[in-house]
Amino acid sequence: MLRTTLAGLRAHKLRLLLTAVAITLGVGFISGTFVLTDSMDKGVAKTFAKSADKVDFAVLPEGDAPDAGVSADTFRRIRALPGVTDVHGMVKGEAALVGKDGKAVGDFPTVAMSVPSGDLLRYEVDKGRTPSGGGETVLDSRVAEREGFTVGDTVTVLDQKNRPHRFTVVGLVDFGIDEDASFLGAVGFDTPTTITMTGKKSFREIDIAGGDRAAIEAAAGPSGQVYSGTELGKELAASAGADTEVIRAGLLLFGLVAMLVSALVIYNTFSILIAQRIREMALLRCVGATRRQVFGGVVAESAVVGLVGSLIGLAAGVGLGAGGLVAMNRLDAAMGVAAPTLTVRTIVVGLALGVAVTVLSALMPARAATRVAPVAALRSDLEPGGGRFRLGVPRTVIAVLLGAVGLAMGVLGSLVMEKGETAMYMVASAGGVFFLAVIAAMPALVRPLGRLAGAVPARLGGVPGRLAVANAQRAPRRTATTTIALTIGVGLMSLFAVIAASGKATADRQLEEQFPVEFQIETQNLEGRVPQALTGTLRDRPEIATVVERRQQDVEIDGDESGISTITPSALGTLVNPSFEEGTLAAAREPGTAMVDKTTAEQSGYQVGRTLRVQTPRGAVPVKITAVYGGGSPVSGIIVPEADFTRYFGAVDPSALYVESRDGVSASAARRAVDAAAQPYPAVKVVSAAEFKETMTGAIDMMLMVFGGLLGLAIIIALFGIANTLTLSVVERTRESALLRALGLTKRQLRRMLSVEALVMAVIGAFTGVVLGVAFGWAATNAMGESSRFALPYLQVIGFVLLAGAAGTVAAVMPARRAAKTSIVESLAAD
Numbered sequence: 001m002l003r004t005t006l007a008g009l010r011a012h013k014l015r016l017l018l019t020a021v022a023i024t025l026g027v028g029f030i031s032g033t034f035v036l037t038d039s040m041d042k043g044v045a046k047t048f049a050k051s052a053d054k055v056d057f058a059v060l061p062e063g064d065a066p067d068a069g070v071s072a073d074t075f076r077r078i079r080a081l082p083g084v085t086d087v088h089g090m091v092k093g094e095a096a097l098v099g100k101d102g103k104a105v106g107d108f109p110t111v112a113m114s115v116p117s118g119d120l121l122r123y124e125v126d127k128g129r130t131p132s133g134g135g136e137t138v139l140d141s142r143v144a145e146r147e148g149f150t151v152g153d154t155v156t157v158l159d160q161k162n163r164p165h166r167f168t169v170v171g172l173v174d175f176g177i178d179e180d181a182s183f184l185g186a187v188g189f190d191t192p193t194t195i196t197m198t199g200k201k202s203f204r205e206i207d208i209a210g211g212d213r214a215a216i217e218a219a220a221g222p223s224g225q226v227y228s229g230t231e232l233g234k235e236l237a238a239s240a241g242a243d244t245e246v247i248r249a250g251l252l253l254f255g256l257v258a259m260l261v262s263a264l265v266i267y268n269t270f271s272i273l274i275a276q277r278i279r280e281m282a283l284l285r286c287v288g289a290t291r292r293q294v295f296g297g298v299v300a301e302s303a304v305v306g307l308v309g310s311l312i313g314l315a316a317g318v319g320l321g322a323g324g325l326v327a328m329n330r331l332d333a334a335m336g337v338a339a340p341t342l343t344v345r346t347i348v349v350g351l352a353l354g355v356a357v358t359v360l361s362a363l364m365p366a367r368a369a370t371r372v373a374p375v376a377a378l379r380s381d382l383e384p385g386g387g388r389f390r391l392g393v394p395r396t397v398i399a400v401l402l403g404a405v406g407l408a409m410g411v412l413g414s415l416v417m418e419k420g421e422t423a424m425y426m427v428a429s430a431g432g433v434f435f436l437a438v439i440a441a442m443p444a445l446v447r448p449l450g451r452l453a454g455a456v457p458a459r460l461g462g463v464p465g466r467l468a469v470a471n472a473q474r475a476p477r478r479t480a481t482t483t484i485a486l487t488i489g490v491g492l493m494s495l496f497a498v499i500a501a502s503g504k505a506t507a508d509r510q511l512e513e514q515f516p517v518e519f520q521i522e523t524q525n526l527e528g529r530v531p532q533a534l535t536g537t538l539r540d541r542p543e544i545a546t547v548v549e550r551r552q553q554d555v556e557i558d559g560d561e562s563g564i565s566t567i568t569p570s571a572l573g574t575l576v577n578p579s580f581e582e583g584t585l586a587a588a589r590e591p592g593t594a595m596v597d598k599t600t601a602e603q604s605g606y607q608v609g610r611t612l613r614v615q616t617p618r619g620a621v622p623v624k625i626t627a628v629y630g631g632g633s634p635v636s637g638i639i640v641p642e643a644d645f646t647r648y649f650g651a652v653d654p655s656a657l658y659v660e661s662r663d664g665v666s667a668s669a670a671r672r673a674v675d676a677a678a679q680p681y682p683a684v685k686v687v688s689a690a691e692f693k694e695t696m697t698g699a700i701d702m703m704l705m706v707f708g709g710l711l712g713l714a715i716i717i718a719l720f721g722i723a724n725t726l727t728l729s730v731v732e733r734t735r736e737s738a739l740l741r742a743l744g745l746t747k748r749q750l751r752r753m754l755s756v757e758a759l760v761m762a763v764i765g766a767f768t769g770v771v772l773g774v775a776f777g778w779a780a781t782n783a784m785g786e787s788s789r790f791a792l793p794y795l796q797v798i799g800f801v802l803l804a805g806a807a808g809t810v811a812a813v814m815p816a817r818r819a820a821k822t823s824i825v826e827s828l829a830a831d
Contacts (some may be wrong), residue, residue, distance in 0.1 A: 020309030021280075022269075022717050026262040027313025027321060029713055030255035034346040037248040042341050053232030054122055057216050057223045058155035059206040070224050077219040078206060085210040088116040089191060092180070096524055097139070097187050098156040098164065098682045099147050104524045107685075109158075110143065111180045112198050115188035120207045123178075123188075127151055128171030131190050137167035143185035144172050157187055162528055162683040234745075238425025254710040258351065260486045261714045263361045264720035268481040270302065271364040272725065276381040291370040302362035303355055310354030317350065318342055399440035406434025414779035423783035431495075431776040438487070440767065446764065447473050453763035458757045464749040467740075468756035471729075472764075479761055482725045486765030486808075487772070488574040489625060489715035490800050493708060495780070496772025497796045500704040502781040504697050504789035517548070517575065518667070519659040519674050520692075523683045531681055543673040545662040548575055549654040550635065551645060556615040557638070561784065562604075564594075564614065564638050565655075566645035575658065576635060578804025582608045583627025589668035594640045595627035612638075616648040715804075716764065719811045722758055726769025726815035730754070738824045740800065750814035755809050763807025767800045 008662045052058075059078065061068035070089070095112030096104035115138055117130045128151040137157065139149055149155060153169045173188055189197060206224075208216060226385045227235060229402045288299075322340045415424030429477065439444075454469030461468065470495035472479055521530055538547045548571040554563050567576060573585050581598050588595035596606050606612070612623045623640060645652075661670035671688060677796045730737070737750060745753075774797065782789045 011691045016667045020305050021564075021720050022262040022265040023306055023309030023358050024313040024316060025309045025713060025717050026255065026259040026353030026357070027350045028316035029258050030252060030353065031253040031314050031317025031342075031350040032324065033248060033255055033317075034158035034321030034349065035342060036319055036324040038319060038341040038343055038346065039239055039325055050121075052229045052236065053117060054231045056210055057208040057210070057213060057804050058227045059216065059220045059231070060227065060230045061202075061204075062223055062225050065303070069204060069527040070199070071202050072219070074220055074224055075203060075206055078208060078211075078216060080148070080264065081211050081215050081219060083211045083215075084208055086118060086120055086208070088114070088120040088207045089196040089203035090114055090205040090207065091191055091198060091200050092204045093194070093200045095187055096158040096162075096683055097143065097147070097185070098158065102548055102679060102813055104158060104682050104685070105143065106185060106541055107524070109525050109683075110140070110185055111175075111178075111184050111186040112157075112194055113175065113178070113181065113186055113188050114191040114193075116207075116660050119209055122207070125173040126172045126174055128169070130173075131170055131188060131193070131544065133190065134193050134196075135166075135168055136170045137190070137193075137819045138171040138173045138188040140171055140175050140181060140186040141172045144169070156682070156685055157197065159197045162523065164682065165197065186334055204363060211359070222325065228791050243771050245298070251710070257640060257711070258713045258717060259357055259718045261488055261721075262486040263357050264481055264488075265717060266302075266305075266358055266361040267364065268478060268485075268721060269724050270298070270362040271368070271481070273761040274298065274368055274476065295366050295370050297385075298362060298366035299359060303361045306355035306358030307351070309358065310351045314342075314347060314350045317346070320805060345560065347778055350655065356653065367512070395440055399437050401438035402440060406430050406437055409433060410776065410779045414782035415504075417783070419783060419785045419788075424780060427595055427776060427779045427783045431772070435772065437486075437490075438772065442484055442768075443476040443646040445768075446476040446479045446483075449764045449767065450479070454756070454760045457486050457759060461752060461756050462749075464745070464753035465756050468753045469760055471757045472760040478725065479764070482721055483761050483765030483768065484760060485721045486715065486718035486804060487716050487769040489711055490766045490769030490804055491712050491773040492769075493715070494770045494797060494800060495777045496707045496711075496773075497793050498777025498791075499698050499780055499792040501793040501796075502777070502789060503700050506781075506784075506787060507697065507700070507788040508693070509789050510787065516691055517546075517658040517660050518670060520687050520689075521657040521659065521674070521678060522655070522685055522687075524685050525683075528683060529655060530657055530684055532651075532653050533737075534677060534681060534684065535654065535657060537677040538657070538674065538791070541673045543661055543665045544659060545672050546571075546575065546658075546660040548658040550656045550658070551642075551652050552655040553645070553649045553652060554605055557612050560604075562638070564640055564645065564648075565635060566640055566642045567635055571643050575660070578629035578635065581628045581630055583625070587626040588639070589641055591641065591644060592622065592624060593626040593627055594623045594638050596625055596638050598628055599638045600631050600637055601625075601628050614648065617650070618648070621648060712758065715807075722761055723815060725761075726754060726758055727811050730815045730819045733810075737819050737822065741824045751820050754816040754819060755812045758804050758808040758812035762804045762811075763801060770797050770800055784830065 005608040059070055061070050074088075075087065075089045078084065078217070091112075091114040093112050094109040095829075096109035098104040115121070115130050117132065121130060125138075131138055137155065139155070144150060149169055151169055151171060155169055156164045158164055167189075171188075172188075175186045175188075178186070180186075188194075194200075213226060215226070220226055239634055262776045304624075318340055325340065363631070409430035410427055413423045413430060417423040417426060441760060450469060454465070454472065457465045459465070460471045521534070523530060535547055535549055538544050548568045550565060550567045552563055554561065556562070557564075571590070571623055572589075578597075580595075583595065585595075587593065594612070600606065606625055606628075608625055608628060610625050612625065613620045613625050623644075623789070640648075660674075661667075665673075667688075667690070671686075674686050678686050741747075741750065774792065780792050781788050
């Protein structure tokens with residue numbers, strides 16, 4: 001029986017190839033994911049290990065707090081230990097590099113780092129040397145290239161109070177092993193200068209050459225954690241490699257979707273193959289083969305197909321992983337990568353998953369092959385799966401039950417539960433359950449959906465069009481399995497499109513509420529203060545109509561650390577117009593009062609009428625809460641009248657400015673005026689509403705593009721399934737096609753018939769996917785939050801259906817050409 005199975009595979013190489021394509025794509029994606037992330041992990045580990053080789057021991061602060069550090073006293077004790085030959089205390093903080101345009105580079109301040117000389121230097125000096133005095137600095141090589149700086153240039157760097165300092169560039173350094181420097185860029189100084197620039201009083205890390213571990217642990221005490229050089233390398237590599245775990249999990253999720261679609265395609269393929277080979281298998285039964293042998297033969301065939309597809313998929317995965325490495329390196333040249341890495345784990349997982357999915361998908365068709373009696377199978381019979389399809393009581397009950405549970409969960413998550421993460425998980429689960437109901441009911445939906453999808457082709461396509469629609473409807477199980485694979489891909493695409501469009505609509509709405517001005521001005525680190533002089537300069541500009549100041553002060557309220565803000569009085573109720581849950585704006589303008597946003601009130605237990613004790617430089621003062629306002633405005637927290645704020649804390653520079661231009665002034669003219677006013681202040685950043693909106697929508701578009709590209713694999717596999725189904729159907733309907741040709745159907749009409757059949761199947765799958773995607777996209781948007789706004793990207797949705805139809809038609813080209821080339825006489829004579 002095994003020899004018969006292998007002989008059949010050799011005799012039908014095209015059939016083997018078509019069946020293996022789906023599993024090849026799925027395994028290729030998953031193995032490519034492992035190759036990519038394993039190579040990234042290996043490169044990161046190698047880079048950090050090489051760096052840590054220069055360190056015998058390192059002391060890091062206990063805990064993960066951002067401001068945690070090792071004290072100067074600990075540094076002095078370690079330096080005095082016998083056997084310690086060199087010690088470097090790493091200082092890290094913020095110090096913004098000023099570009100040639102006079103403004104701080106980047107959206108966030110560059111990182112300031114202490115750079116040692118000698119054996120403990122862990123960074124690669126690309127050009128020049130390390131700094132050795134208070135007037136010298138080194139720059140991150142990528143930042144220097146981008147900003148046009150090189151060794152010998154003089155640059156300006158801002159300290160923690162945004163005061164400018166001039167330095168001579170003595171070197172360009174690759175800080176790539178440091179995550180913060182890789183993301184933000186970096187400037188390097190010697191240790192005393194770094195302390196001066198950042199204001200830091202402790203060390204982020206102490207690197208040690210020589211010494212004894214026990215003595216170092218005793219000197220470090222309980223507040224420091226001691227690592228050997230090897231342990232430090234592993235710790236840093238694990239920290240830097242955490243992102244690869246996220247990347248791997250995300251990509252594998254899409255890979256599993258691809259494997260699910262592959263399983264449906266393979267199941268359908270084997271179902272058709274078994275239907276075509278009923279007489280062959282019956283003959284085997286007649287000559288002595290048992291049901292178990294027939295079953296085993298089909299399973300063995302599926303295992304061979306799975307193995308062949310998986311092996312090709314592994315090869316494709318190496319190529320995909322290598323391509324991903326090239327893309328990653330272009331996106332971030334500092335990312336540690338290595339040559340494509342194919343591990344034993346990847347080979348085992350790829351082969352096991354590919355073979356298992358193929359065999360499991362073939363089990364039901366294999367079981368069906370054993371059910372036909374030998375004598376009954378030897379006579380000609382109707383096409384299996386044809387005729388009128390009925391769900392049957394068990395399948396109907398399952399479909400109705402799953403559908404009802406899915407709908408109930410969807411309603412509960414989107415309309416009843418509190419908005420947030422739990423509600424979104426509920427909606428996601430509802431989508432999975434309801435999709436199972438669609439799978440169960442899909443064969444019964446094929447006929448009505450086929451009439452809908454084929455209405456126009458049947459009317460415009462003449463006899464071939466009507467025949468095509470009838471062909472798509474007459475084997476409901478087969479069409480359902482073929483189209484459900486496409487439903488998965490298009491449904492997920494539609495879901496993400498709806499969520500992305502709703503995200504944009506929600507962002508636009510929030511932008512109107514929280515950014516009700518043309519320009520917002522803040523310092524680069526978002527925690528500094530805007531010079532008061534800038535307000536006067538802006539108000540003197542003829543292009544500017546309104547300048548609103550927001551001030552903020554960190555204080556102690558009723559014994560807890562908190563903050564108090566104020567805003568220019570004329571802006572409240574006009575430019576900034578919060579909605580009030582309790583109280584009124586007039587009540588909140590009275591001396592000695594405050595208004596608080598709803599979220600802060602709920603978290604801190606503040607209620608209207610409560611009096612807070614606020615610590616100020618002049619002592620504790622009482623502040624009475626007279627109003628609670630809702631979210632969705634530029635202000636938040638506790639807001640007091642401007643006169644009270646000045647009385648409590650004195651003259652405080654603004655934390656932010658909001659600027660509106662005069663009527664009739666163009667956007668470009670207004671922007672030039674604001675930029676000119678802000679030019680003398682390097683740390684000040686100007687953001688326009690249009691730029692802010694573009695940033696948000698750009699991020700959403702990028703997310704949709706990435707998801708679309710990843711889900712595109714599932715859609716490609718589904719289209720291969722349509723092509724596979726048609727190819728095998730052409731063989732199955734050889735005599736039928738020949739009879740149609742004999743009755744007058746031309747080759748062109750035959751090709752058109754098969755193309756329309758593929759079009760109808762693709763539209764059925766795409767339409768079902770779009771309906772599911774839009775419905776659960778709406779539910780997911782509702783579950784996200786109270787402020788979420790649903791938006792339907794109808795052009796994209798229509799585009800998905802049209803593209804699926806066009807792709808389905810393209811998938812029918814090869815099967816249609818094969819059918820048209822077949823000889824009429826030979827086909828009619830075929831038994």
